Each structure stands twice: as C-alpha cells, then as structure tokens.
Amino acid sequence: MPGQPAQNRMAAIDGLRAIAVLMVVAFHYLGRWPNDYTGLSIEPMFQFGWLGVDLFFVISGYCIAMTASRAGSLATFWGRRFGRIYPAYIGGVVLTFVLVSSFGLPGKEVSAVQAAGNLVFLNAVLFPPVDGVYWSLIVELKFYFIYGLLLCVSRQPTIILGGMAGLFVLGLGLRLVGIDHFDRIIRPEHIILFLIGAALFFAHAQKSVAQQRPFYLLAGGAFFASFATGVYDAVLPYAAVTLLAGIVVIATRRLPVLSALWPIGLVSYSWYLLHQNIGLLIIRALTDAGFADALAVAGAVTGTFILSVMLYFVFENRTIRKKANQLFEKIFSLLKLNRLANQSA
Template sequence: MPQTGALDQTSPSDQTNSVDQTNTLGPNDHIQSLTPLRGIAALWVVVYHFSFQYLPNIRPEALTEAIGKGYLAVDLFFMLSGFVITHVYHRSFTADPPGRYRDFVKARIARLYPLHLAVLGLFVATTLGARAMDYALTGHFEMIPVDGARSISALVANLFMLQGLKASELSWNYPAWSISLEFIAYLIFPMLLPRIWAAPRGAKLALAGLLYAALAWFAWDTGDDFNQWNGPQTLLRCLPEFLLGSLLYAAFRHGGAGRLLGGDAAGLFLLGLTLVCLHLGAPDLVTVTLFAGLILALVANRGLVARALNIRPLDWLGRVSYALYLIHGFVQYAATRIITDLTGAGREALSPGWSLVTFAIMTAVSLALAHPAHHRIEITGRRGLRRLLGIDRQPAAA
C-alpha cells in the first residue's frame, strides 16, 4: 500500500485565480479545498504506515479503526487525480486529442519524475553506502541482487514506472507503487477523456454505474479488502476510481451537484458520516462510496466548511503532500537501520512508549524533509524538465 499516491495536482502557486462559477473555470483556476484534502490524505497514509503497520506496539486499533484504514487514502487520491486531470485537460483533449497526447505524457513525466528519481537515488545511495561500511568493517561487500525488492531489476522497473504491477518484487520506495499505477492511468486516460466529456448525461450515469459495479466486484473478489497493492489486480482498484474522479468533475461542472451538496449542512454530514464509518471500520466499499460525495461537497462548499479546511497549515500540508508521500518511505527505511544499530533488535522490541516517541520523530522528520523536497526538487525539477521537454507553454498544472 502506499499513495499518490496519487498526489499529482495543481499547486496553489500554479493556480492564480479563484472562481465560484464552475462554468467559467479555466485549466489553471484554483478549485478550493482540493489542496488541503490531499494533504490530510497524505498525512493519513504516513500515520497509517508508521503506526499501524510499522510499530506494532502502538496498537491504534484499540482506540479507533480509522488509522488502520489509512490505505483507503490511496483510493481518495485516485479519485482526486481523475478529478484534477479532467479539470486541467478536458478542453484541450476535446479539441485536439491526438495533438495533445505527447505533450500530456511529457507533462506527466515532468510532474512525477524529478522527486521520484531523487528519492529513488536516496535509496540506492544509502544502500551502497551501508554496504561499503559493512565492507570496511568485515571485508565483505554484498552485491545488489538481480531480482527481488531493491534489486537491479526493481531499479529498472522504477525507472520506467512499472513497479506498481508487482510491487512486492519491484519496489525500492514502496509507497511509489501507486504513482506507478497513476502513470499507467495517464497513458490510457487521454484516449477516454474526449468520449467521457462529450457523452450525454445518461451515458455518463451509465458509465458511473459500470465503474461502480467494477469496484463492487473488486470488493467482492478481495473480501472487501481494498488494501491491494501488489499485482495487476491493483489496476482494478486504480482505473475505476480514476475514471469516477473524472465523472465527479463533470458532475461538479454541471452545477447540480454543487447546489445539492455545497451547503455546510451537507458537507458536515458527509464528513461526519465518513469519519464515523472509518472509526467503526465500515466496509471499504462503503467508505470509498462516501469519498465521492465528500469530494463534491468539499469542492462546492464556500461556507464554514471551506474556511475551516483552507487554513494555512492544511494548505501547506497539501502543497508538500507529494513530497511527504514519497519521502516518508525513505524515512521508514532509514529508521529501520537506525533502530537495529541502536538496539540490536527490531522495531517489534520497542515498548509502547518508545514506539510512540519513534513514531513522533519519524513523522516530524518526514514533514521537515517534505518542505525542501517540494521546493528544491519537485518544483525546480518540474520546471527544468518542462523546459528540457519543450512544454513551457502548457498549463502549469501539467
């Protein structure tokens, strides 16, 4: 499981206008509340990985099931990504689908690759450094294996964004599996978007029903366990949710959804219901269904809910969310080595108190690293790669 994620979205620095009339939205216009929402989801993943998965003696499930359901943040990311990519590209792809495809792929590479490659490089450099240190101490140098996780073949798969198809054997930075699946969705999406956007309302509703049926089948096939991150079946999780996100944007642009769900009462009700379902450990399919309504309610709201959600700390968290999502896997990798060296035992031997201290330190370090990674690698790398690929004139979100 992650992430980002599916965390690829226009940042506020790239969105210069804030508009309330959905029919006047342009590709660079800011859609309120999406940035904080993805920031909350990214932090949810981090808390899930560091506590529920990584430090077993914390046992958050004794208080709430919500933390243990953190893998569902990835499903939220997939929907958000389909929503945002449709917002940015629906006009250009509808006008000229073949002519835009190559620029679209270049833009996706510029958006995802700089930080992905930087974190991947951290893993490789740290692995080689640790083995060089072992060689200095023991005289034995362990080569990087050809196959398996953190191997030569996994490195090649990561360079081509294919690791998500079999993440257990191809991952260096394990949260990046979802970024790989998103990239696959990006390759398919431009061929579908013009047809989805031009379809009449009835056809859109029928397509939404088919996509939801595919998710329902996925839930049945997995025993309602959406925490599927390994193997081609993960595409059955990613693609329907990504396309449902596109249809959610079409509903948002139509305006009816905003009028129905844009009030504070609807937003608070859906948010409260989602939190209750997470707390009680409701079926994954139910929670993912609520995500769809929650996205529409939050982006359409212009009242109390929007003001509470768009406070500066959450806005910042959303802007660094992609960096946070990718870097926290490296923090966990480094923590494992440090804990082993300091204690001579694994993380399982940490007491509940020391587990909480370790969790707090890992989370703080991840947040601290996310800020410079976002500004110095993600943004700088994206701009440089866009210039190199000749797409400077395309929308900044691309």
Template sequence: MSQRRRFTEIDSLRGLAALIVVFYHYTVYYDEKFGHEQWGQIDLFTFGHYGVQLFFIISGFVIYMSLMKVKSVSDFAIKRSIRLYPAYMFAVALTFLIVSLASAESLRTTFPEAMVNLTMLQDFIPAVKNVDGVYWTLRVEMTFYIIMAILLSMGLVKKTMVIAGTWLAASTFIRMMNAALATDLTAFIEKYSMSNYSQMFIIGMMFYCIWQHGGSKRYYGMITLAIGYDFIFEGITNGLFSILFVILFQLILMNRMQWLNSPILLFFGTISYPLYLVHQNIGYVIIYKMESAGFLSITFILVPFLASVLIAYGIHQYIEKPSQNVLLGMYKDKREGYLKHPLIKK
C-alpha cells in the first residue's frame, strides 16, 4: 500500500466531523436543552453527535503515528502541549468572557472554575464545571495521551496488538462490572477509564498499522472486535456509524476519497480544533440573542456558524500558528543545546 507523508483527506475528514458537530449543537442539541422558539427538531442533524466518534478514530490514528516519531515521554508531552494549549487557553478566556458579559446564567462558570479550566484537567474534578460543554471530550483525549505516555515510558508502545487486545479486554471487564453492580464506584471507573470510547481509538490505531505495515488480517480482526464491542455496549446505531467510519478510513487508505481534498474541506480541517473549542456556548449566546430579537428563521443559524468560523480562523492564524512556531523553535533550540553539552554522551 502506497504511503504518503500526510493524509490531507484525514484533515478534511476532521473538518467535516467538526461541521457535523457544530450544526448538531446549533439545532438538535440546542432545541433539547433550551428549546428553539420556532426551529423545532432538525432531523437532518439528529445523528450529528456521532461526529465526536469520528474525531476519536482520527485521534487514534494521528496520535499513534506521532508516538512513533517522538524521542521520549517528555518529548511527546511537550509537543502535545504546544499543539493543544495556546488555542485552548485563548478559547477558554474568550468563551468565559462572552458568556459572562451576556449574562447567560445556565452557561456561566465561576472565575475559579475558569482558572481550573485553563489546565484542561477540569473534567477530572467532578465539582468543576466546563467553561464550554464540548470540553468533556478533552478529558477523553487526555486519558488516551496518558495511557500512551505510560506505554511509551515502558517501551511497549510498538506492541500494538498486545495493547489493543489488553485494552479492549479491560474495557469489556469494566463495562460488564458496571452493568452488574451499577454502583457509584463502578460508574466512576467506567467514565474515567474511557472504556466507553476505547474501541474508537483502537480502530484508529489499527488503521495506522494497516497504513504502515499493510492490511494484515490481525489488524482487521481487531477492528472487527472493536466494532462488535461497539454494538454490544453502545448499541446498534453506534455500531453502524463505526462501520461507516471504518469504510471511510479504508477508502482513504486506498486513495479512493480524493474528493475530500477540496479547498473548502481542507480549510475547515485546518481550523477544526479552534472551531470545535469556540462554537458551542458562544454560538448559544448568539442564537439566544437572535431569537430574543425576533430572528426566528432557521436561515439565521448561519450567523453563529459564520461568527464561530471567523473566531476559529482568527485563533488559528494569530494564536495557534505563531505560538506553535515560537514554542517549537524554543524547544528545538533547547533540546539541541542540551544534546551538544560536553557532559552528554554521544
């Protein structure tokens, strides 16, 4: 199977997933949470929350690819932090400010909670509220990073099949234990072990192996087990979407999804992270203000969407890119200086 330095189709797929989630939040989820005055239920976006499922599969692929390139746990942690924190911290501050100024009581967090949010660890602390509702997924991602960092420190990260099999078995045990006992402790373990989503990351990891090493039956076998896990513990609809996303990934690896390389989708892939971070609560404030002013047509959904896109582009262009260039440059210089120190053995 031919290999390329980067799959731009996966970037576009990430952008497509972000768009699906955005419109789901602005229509179906907003209606469930607050009630649109006129829009009603928008059936087209009923399944939009499955875009998060696609994000996790993409993350499994991309992060596992990154792990193969890093030198150490600290190298992995620093590079991930540089990638994630600048845009995130700005998004937290901006969202907190806008929600506070809008006096959106149901969305508000306290200033101390906002300070904790800046660490990206708030969802590990049950009493602390997220500044934006979508941040719960960052706890899942962070748990995945921690698991991978532990495996990297133990020199086990390349034993992909052992990792995937053990992880899926452990997740199965945890889900069965919680189903049988249903205590606060078992529910806590299920939530914070990310056993609800481990199958998604495993599918992504397997596709990295398929891309890197070819389509071995064992990789497809593990993907089949992960899909089976999804059907058993998450339901038929979840399982069917997993199959759809697996087909999409397979077609990408076979170079059959070239249409994803359109400039528009690549643009949304580029700004997908900041767009995901800022769209929900800021968009909700805009929707509420519009409806209060009598702008009730579904076409006005373009207003919060375009506002979120503009904010996301600004964050990407003026916060994310410059900070990453500066911080990665500083890290590279410091690391090279350390390696050139006369006391460091070659």
C-alpha cells in the first residue's frame, strides 16, 4: 500500500510463501505416501496440500514480472532469475543425494552420475530427479525462457500478458482436441497461474486506481479460467479458497496475523528443496525405532527446517546471490542474449 515500507509490503507475500510451503510439507508427510512406506499409522490427510505449489507459481509470476521490470537486458533478467534459484538448488541436490545414498530410501536412490545430471537440470529430459519436488523448478525455468522471449517482443504489460493468455488458450485448445505436445513446453494450468501473479504486479506498478483496474480484472478472469483445465476438479473448494486467498493477499499486500510467518517464508525455497526425501528418511527411521506418529512427523518437520535454515544462510545470502546473478548475467551476455524490446515497444 502507498506509504508502507517495502519490507512491510513484502512481509505478507513472505507469509504467503510460508503458507504455501507448509501446505506442501503437510501433503508430503501426511497425504502423499501410503502408510506402508512411511511407517505412519494415521489416515492420510491434507491431500489438497499440493495446491501450495500452485500458490508458489502465482507468487513467482509476481516476482518474475518485478525482476523483469528492473532489468535492462535479457541477460540481466535471466541472470537474476537463475542466480535466485541455482545456488540453493546445488546445495539441495548434493545434501539430499548424500543423505539418501547414505541411509537409503527405497525407490528414490539415484546414481552419482544421475545426481550430477540433476545439477544441470538433465532431470527434465533424461535422468530421474534426486528429489521429486524438482519438477516445479523445471516449470519455473521454462517460464523464465517464455517470459524472456515475450520481453524481446515488447515490454508493454498488455502485450506480455496477452502473450501469456494466448499461450494458455493455445495449450488448452490443443489439449481439448487430443494434442498434448504443447504440454512439453508449458502446461496451461501452470501458465495461467504465472499470468495471475504477473497481472497483480502490473496492477501495483500503475499510478491510479483506474489504471490498476484492468489488471485486477485480468487476474480475476485468469482465476476463473484456471478451473477450465480440469486439474482442480477433485479439490475444487480447496483450490478456489487457496488461489483466491493468494490473489487477495498479493493484491492488498496484507496478511492479517499470519504475516508473522514471514521468517518461514524467507527460507521456504530451501525448505521446499529439502523437505520431501530427507523428511521421509527421518519419518521412516523414527517410526522404525518405535516413535509415535506425531513425534516422527515433528522430527521430520524440525530436522528439515533446521537444514533449510542452514541452506538459506549458506546459499541464499546476499553475497552468494549477487555473485550468482553476475555469473549468469555474464554467461548470457557471452551468448549475445542482451537485447530486450524498447520500453515503448
């Protein structure tokens, strides 16, 4: 809101990240895997928790548009986005691989060669992932490239958002006629979420309520369009509440009471990278040792969260981010990926 310090304005979004990662953690510990795998005896719950990933995509759409608005070249834009996710990703891959290889996790072990392939994202096309949650990073990377290409056409919000909407309609239309090859580029249920976030950023970037209104209307329209993909059919009420709450929080940049969760939001990316396989290791070990379900899950939450805080301070600190941004910007510059469309284009 006007006059709010930037830190306070982002606290609500960090709180929203916290809610998203808590949803995903709850899903993976209590709803995703059968009891004969985890060793837990409680009934599966939080099967809708995977919607936290979709909430992350909406937030990413907002942050990606923000990064692009401050970038003077394509190399700078891609450099900052890669620099944001890659250092912690390296740490997450290595730590998860070492722990899973050392203690064993049936069905989830990979070879050292396959783990090395994960470091350069070959898990997108060739190797199994060190941790299954990495699929969402592949979606992020695809969107970075798509958004960058749109920036080369125009930097006008209406053109960028129109391009995203066009990709959504194209992808959904091809799927409805039985052609799903477009899904390999980016799935329509993902592009629409990034569009919602980007539209909300462009609304905030406008100076008057009249100028903001079309972008808020677009975000609202995209919210309804997201249900046309069919992915939410089994969890429709939960999806509606989750996405609508995300839109309201980002639009107002207010999260009453729960804004206090912002410290969890700060480490949410690192926690997301580490929580699943390492958490399953802990849960299986504690249930095998005879610990109660609640203690086993609490041990996984506590253990992976502590590791995520460590990963955050080692790989997501300001110095590492800055160096990573500069490194990737140089790489993209060497590839002659420098130009963007003029601001007026």
